[in-house]
Amino acid sequence: MLTLNDFKGKTPAWCPGCGNYAILKAFNSAMVELGIEPHMVVIVSGIGQAGKFPHYTRCNTFNGLHGRTLPVATGIKLANHSLVVFAVAGDGDCYGEGGNHLIHAIRRNPNIKLMVHNNQVYGLTKGQASPTTSQGVLTKAQPYGTLSEPLNPVALAIALDASFVARGFAGLPDDLKELIKEAVKHRGFSFLDILQPCVTFNRVNTYSWYKERVYKIELSHPVHDRIKAFEKALEWGDRIPVGIFYRKEKPTLEEKIPVLKNEPLVRQKFDFEMAKSLVRKIKNVD
Amino acid sequence: MNYSIKIGGEAGQGVQTVGETLCQIFAASGLHVFSHQDYESRIRGGHNFYQIRISEDSVMCPKEKVDILLAFDYESVRLHTPELSEIGQILYDSQILKTKISDSRSIDVPFLKIARETGGPDIASNIAAIGAVCGILGVKREILLGVVTNIFAKKGFETVAKNVEAAQAGYDYAIKACIMCPFRLPEPRPRKILISGNEAIALGALVSGLKFYSGYPMTPSTGILNYVAEHSLTFGCIVEQAEDEIAAINMVIGASFAGVRSMTATSGGGFALMVEGLSLAGMTETPLVIVLAQRPGPATGLPTKTEAADLLFALFAGHGEFSRIIFAPGTPLEAFYLTNKAFHLSEKYQVPVIILSDQYLADSQWTFDSLDLESLRYMDMRLRGASFENQKGYKRHLFTDTGVSPLGVPGDARHLVVTDSDEHDEEGHITEDRELRKRMVEKRLFKKLTLIRREIDEPTVYGDVGADIAVLCWGSTYGVVKEAIDRILKDFPISMVHFKEMYPLPYEGHWLEFLKKKRILINVEQNATSQFAKLLRMETGLAVHRNINRFDGRPFGVEDLVERIYAHIE
Ligand SMILES: Cc1ncc(C[n+]2csc(CCOP(=O)(O)OP(=O)(O)O)c2C)c(N)n1
Numbered sequence: 142m143l144t145l146n147d148f149k150g151k152t153p154a155w156c157p158g159c160g161n162y163a164i165l166k167a168f169n170s171a172m173v174e175l176g177i178e179p180h181m182v183v184i185v186s187g188i189g190q191a192g193k194f195p196h197y198t199r200c201n202t203f204n205g206l207h208g209r210t211l212p213v214a215t216g217i218k219l220a221n222h223s224l225v226v227f228a229v230a231g232d233g234d235c236y237g238e239g240g241n242h243l244i245h246a247i248r249r250n251p252n253i254k255l256m257v258h259n260n261q262v263y264g265l266t267k268g269q270a271s272p273t274t275s276q277g278v279l280t281k282a283q284p285y286g287t288l289s290e291p292l293n294p295v296a297l298a299i300a301l302d303a304s305f306v307a308r309g310f311a312g313l314p315d316d317l318k319e320l321i322k323e324a325v326k327h328r329g330f331s332f333l334d335i336l337q338p339c340v341t342f343n344r345v346n347t348y349s350w351y352k353e354r355v356y357k358i359e360l361s362h363p364v365h366d367r368i369k370a371f372e373k374a375l376e377w378g379d380r381i382p383v384g385i386f387y388r389k390e391k392p393t394l395e396e397k398i399p400v401l402k403n404e405p406l407v408r409q410k411f412d413f414e415m416a417k418s419l420v421r422k423i424k425n426v427d
Numbered sequence: 428m429n430y431s432i433k434i435g436g437e438a439g440q441g442v443q444t445v446g447e448t449l450c451q452i453f454a455a456s457g458l459h460v461f462s463h464q465d466y467e468s469r470i471r472g473g474h475n476f477y478q479i480r481i482s483e484d485s486v487m488c489p490k491e492k493v494d495i496l497l498a499f500d501y502e503s504v505r506l507h508t509p510e511l512s513e514i515g516q517i518l519y520d521s522q523i524l525k526t527k528i529s530d531s532r533s534i535d536v537p538f539l540k541i542a543r544e545t546g547g548p549d550i551a552s553n554i555a556a557i558g559a560v561c562g563i564l565g566v567k568r569e570i571l572l573g574v575v576t577n578i579f580a581k582k583g584f585e586t587v588a589k590n591v592e593a594a595q596a597g598y599d600y601a602i603k604a605c606i607m608c609p610f611r612l613p614e615p616r617p618r619k620i621l622i623s624g625n626e627a628i629a630l631g632a633l634v635s636g637l638k639f640y641s642g643y644p645m646t647p648s649t650g651i652l653n654y655v656a657e658h659s660l661t662f663g664c665i666v667e668q669a670e671d672e673i674a675a676i677n678m679v680i681g682a683s684f685a686g687v688r689s690m691t692a693t694s695g696g697g698f699a700l701m702v703e704g705l706s707l708a709g710m711t712e713t714p715l716v717i718v719l720a721q722r723p724g725p726a727t728g729l730p731t732k733t734e735a736a737d738l739l740f741a742l743f744a745g746h747g748e749f750s751r752i753i754f755a756p757g758t759p760l761e762a763f764y765l766t767n768k769a770f771h772l773s774e775k776y777q778v779p780v781i782i783l784s785d786q787y788l789a790d791s792q793w794t795f796d797s798l799d800l801e802s803l804r805y806m807d808m809r810l811r812g813a814s815f816e817n818q819k820g821y822k823r824h825l826f827t828d829t830g831v832s833p834l835g836v837p838g839d840a841r842h843l844v845v846t847d848s849d850e851h852d853e854e855g856h857i858t859e860d861r862e863l864r865k866r867m868v869e870k871r872l873f874k875k876l877t878l879i880r881r882e883i884d885e886p887t888v889y890g891d892v893g894a895d896i897a898v899l900c901w902g903s904t905y906g907v908v909k910e911a912i913d914r915i916l917k918d919f920p921i922s923m924v925h926f927k928e929m930y931p932l933p934y935e936g937h938w939l940e941f942l943k944k945k946r947i948l949i950n951v952e953q954n955a956t957s958q959f960a961k962l963l964r965m966e967t968g969l970a971v972h973r974n975i976n977r978f979d980g981r982p983f984g985v986e987d988l989v990e991r992i993y994a995h996i997e
Pocket residue numbers: 188189190191192207230231232233234235258260262263264265266271
């Protein structure tokens with residue numbers, strides 16, 4: 142029997158009260174409830190407070206570069222699609238530095254679970270604006286207030302026809318756990334934007350700010366309807382929906398690659414002698 | 428027998444296809460072939476040529492004089508007639524060129540008319556042209572028709588028949604038209620192996636167990652992407668075209684981390700984007716092979732021309748200090764074997780290996796008598812299945828005497844495989860501990876590099892080894908320098924030393940003593956700043972005396988190189 146202890150990692154070095162704790166707990170509980178063993182999971186992360194996540198749980202880990210989680214995760218998934226592959230990133234990491242990779246990961250649709258810890262700020266580098274920071278917010282690096290409009294990651298994902306699009310909130314940990322479970326069960330790229338209050342640098346989007354606005358998406362919401370999903374994604378301000386926005390069944394990248402038809406790439410034995418005879422044939426040797 | 432054939436025309440006219448087909452025909456006739464191309468960075472128009480040299484003896488560089496000029500446009504006649512040798516002939520079709528050439532050395536063959544009469548599309552005129560070249564050279568008819576049949580076999584009987592007819596018609600017409608043709612080929616001999624630099628690297632990778640390739644197209648590396656893709660199903664390899672070079676190298680790192688042999692290829696601009704990932708591979712000790720097919724820079728430079736000016740870039744690329752290996756093959760055959768060695772060493776020491784080639788090597792086709800597949804190595808050095816499960820207290824970055832830690836395949840055991848781009852402890856978790864940091868640097872850098880150096884071969888020495896003058900060269904200049912040395916040797920004692928394993932340099936044994944004893948060391952490089960001379964001096968303290976550089980985007984020619992070497996010795 143798996144227990145939470147199986148996922149106990151190093152002691153987190155996050156600020157007390159940080160939204161990341163709830164995400165960590167939701168993740169560990171989801172794994173236990175799904176019965177997925179730590180050695181069957183790989184977490185790929187980048188750099189940032191969110192990027193430290195895998196060290197605080199217990200799974201195979203590739204903690205790579207800022208913004209580069211998705212390509213690494215794609216490489217891992219293609220090499221061994223029997224693993225459950227998570228990409229964990231911050232909003233700066235995934236929407237800023239790694240924006241291009243997000244677009245193309247969605248287009249490829251590998252069976253990877255992406256969790257973006259969206260605190261609308263750069264935490265690790267001490268409070269600069271991120272791509273999701275609201276317009277006008279003052280920071281040390283944005284002394285006239287943030288000039289650009291904030292990115293709407295959920296709308297972006299739906300626009301790209303991502304196969305699973307959801308938003309979670311660290312202040313609703315049980316619902317978050319369920320969302321993570323749904324994301325894992327989904328066959329294809331699962332995009333999970335998680336509202337994560339940064340209690341140190343984000344004075345605008347606090348727990349209480351969210352609590353006043355966040356509401357759960359109604360059971361009646363037609364998750365397969367892209368237009369309706371898009372309409373829902375545009376809600377931001379007084380009312381902020383959390384839950385599953387959009388879902389679509391489509392073949393995953395792995396399923397489309399002929400070489401992967403029978404078994405994961407990593408299990409396919411390389412036959413050196415056969416390779417040599419193929420080369421002989423191709424190059425007319427002998 | 429030593430002829431050269433130049434095929435000139437606009438982009439889109441099939442210059443390259445005609446050239447490649449002729450190379451195949453010559454290789455099938457048992458001749459030694461060397462071909463290289465010069466093309467512009469455009470898809471249609473402009474001036475391109477493909478030059479082939481054939482001989483009974485091994486050839487590794489172009490000849491400057493042209494014996495047969497096959498012209499598909501007037502520009503080719505204008506530009507290359509002055510290059511004709513005493514026996515030189517121009518083959519053309521006045522209908523295609525829309526003009527008749529008055530030069531007595533020209534033969535007007537109606538390629539287009541033949542194509543139309545044999546019921547093929549206009550492009551079949553290329554096949555008639557191939558036939559004509561074979562006709563005046565005296566290639567055996569069966570060999571010509573065999574290669575043409577092979578090429579079109581996939582397209583069905585009718586296509587084969589039409590093209591065979593066009594080839595025959597071109598062949599017969601040319602024989603009749605060229606009554607005084609001076610060309611003679613030797614009797615056919617066993618076929619030779621024809622291979623380009625790009626093909627050699629791709630094939631070398633596939634036979635070394637390449638399972639995952641991700642890249643982003645960039646001339647002149649694209650041939651590798653195409654070749655691996657073409658054979659990916661046969662060899663069970665995944666090819667993914669990434670959104671950019673940053674993604675390409677990170678995907679490759681991910682796949683390698685997950686347990687399969689992985690590679691990417693690019694050119695200078697793409698490699699610049701990969702640099703951050705290179706450093707990540709260094710830090711996480713992930714095996715990985717990167718092909719850097721150089722082209723003239725900086726920035727986008729001369730996209731389709733040649734230069735070898737990224738040696739020091741490859742050496743210093745990446746922030747921080749970590750071990751790496753750099754190879755620079757001199758011929759496609761060396762490219763094939765060195766790619767195999769690259770995969771072997773990359774996995775054995777868990778370090779990135781960079782293979783440097785350039786447009787000249789990448790796009791040139793050469794022939795070889797044999798491909799020694801028995802000398803190739805393949806050893807799976809990862810911990811898998813039970814042998815991984817049976818490990819006690821597995822740690823991905825365990826300190827060992829060799830600096831090499833056990834490379835476990837994630838998911839194959841209950842052990843966790845953890846690695847980090849941050850400094851980490853033996854388990855792979857983030858640390859800022861001073862002692863650990865120091866030991867990790869020693870592991871990644873000093874321990875491994877010391878062992879790697881023992882695996883590096885000495886440079887190739889050629890010519891009169893007792894001479895007090897030596898010419899140094901590296902990478903793709905091998906062939907042209909060798910031929911220059913052969914010519915100079917006829918009246919002057921001289922030797923050459925060619926480096927193909929560039930970093931770390933081999934242990935300072937014989938080769939360094941050999942070089943130190945020379946009165947004059949002449950260094951030849953396809954760049955402006957003599958980068959290898961700098962590397963040599965930095966690593967050994969040895970300074971060369973003279974430098975010969977070429978950096979106009981074109982490869983060295985033998986005649987030119989011989990003259991420039993003479994200038995330094997007389
Ligand atoms: C290439 C690169 N650029 C910049 C940095 C510095 N850096 C580290 S984390 C970070 C931003 C983190 O913000 P976010 O992704 O939102 O994560 P958070 O810390 O808020 O969880 C930056 C800019 C880096 N590590 N690498």
